[in-house]
Amino acid sequence: MFGKNGITSEPVVNEPVAEEPVVEPVEEPKPEPVEKKPYEGVNFHVLLDNGHASSTPGKRMKLENGRVFYEYEFNRDIVRRIARKLDTLGIPYEILVPEVDKDIALSERAARANSFCSKYGTGNCFFISVHSNAFGDGINFTDAKGWSVWTTVGNTKSDGCATTLFEVADSILPKFGMTTRKQMSDGDPDYEENFTVIYKTWCPAVLTENMFFTNKKEVMWLMTDEGREVIAHIHVEGIKRIIDERK
Numbered sequence: 001m002f003g004k005n006g007i008t009s010e011p012v013v014n015e016p017v018a019e020e021p022v023v024e025p026v027e028e029p030k031p032e033p034v035e036k037k038p039y040e041g042v043n044f045h046v047l048l049d050n051g052h053a054s055s056t057p058g059k060r061m062k063l064e065n066g067r068v069f070y071e072y073e074f075n076r077d078i079v080r081r082i083a084r085k086l087d088t089l090g091i092p093y094e095i096l097v098p099e100v101d102k103d104i105a106l107s108e109r110a111a112r113a114n115s116f117c118s119k120y121g122t123g124n125c126f127f128i129s130v131h132s133n134a135f136g137d138g139i140n141f142t143d144a145k146g147w148s149v150w151t152t153v154g155n156t157k158s159d160g161c162a163t164t165l166f167e168v169a170d171s172i173l174p175k176f177g178m179t180t181r182k183q184m185s186d187g188d189p190d191y192e193e194n195f196t197v198i199y200k201t202w203c204p205a206v207l208t209e210n211m212f213f214t215n216k217k218e219v220m221w222l223m224t225d226e227g228r229e230v231i232a233h234i235h236v237e238g239i240k241r242i243i244d245e246r247k
């Protein structure tokens with residue numbers, strides 16, 4: 001060791017050692033409590049199908065304000081909103097059709113659903129196809145109105161799920177000046193038709209017709225954030241009830 005002018009500096013002897021400062025023990029900061037999602041760990045997989053694609057002819061309505069309602073866009077937006085709500089609840093789901101431009105065939109949609117039925121167990125899956133209804137020539141508004149839910153013909157597990165969804169819709173929509181429509185001929189409120197997408201799906205499957213986009217009042221509501229949030233909320237409340245009922 002050399003000092004400033006190159007002379008070895010004298011070793012310092014007995015230099016007083018500074019006392020170690022007393023360090024107060026610092027507690028490890030506790031991690032923020034993670035709020036448990038209410039349905040976390042539930043073995044129930046919602047399979048979300050969004051009808052049509054941007055390339056599907058028709059399935060649109062020109063509004064008086066110059067805007068156009070496209071059913072494919074509405075269906076995808078509703079599915080996205082449902083997915084976001086399911087995320088916060090911890091309910092697992094799959095979006096079956098990420099494609100926007102290509103209209104995936106109905107049997108392919110069902111096949112995608114069935115691959116998840118194989119993976120998770122048919123009894124643990126629930127398929128919902130999201131649509132909006134139409135009536136008339138697609139140019140002029142018509143009076144047909146109301147929210148409806150569809151299952152295949154005959155009594156299956158899907159009917160119970162459809163009834164639950166219907167009851168939720170029926171309890172919520174009137175608050176927004178909207179209505180439901182039902183077909184009680186077989187004792188429950190769903191409409192029945194062997195639509196390929198629900199007919200070929202192995203698990204309980206329903207198709208929702210979310211109001212009529214050919215009805216002036218309804219389509220204007222479906223173009224609003226409020227309308228879309230309510231429609232998504234109905235699906236999620238229905239799903240929650242269906243899960244609660246199987247516990």
Ligand SMILES: [Zn+2]
Nearest residue numbers: 051071131132
């Ligand atoms: Zn449709």
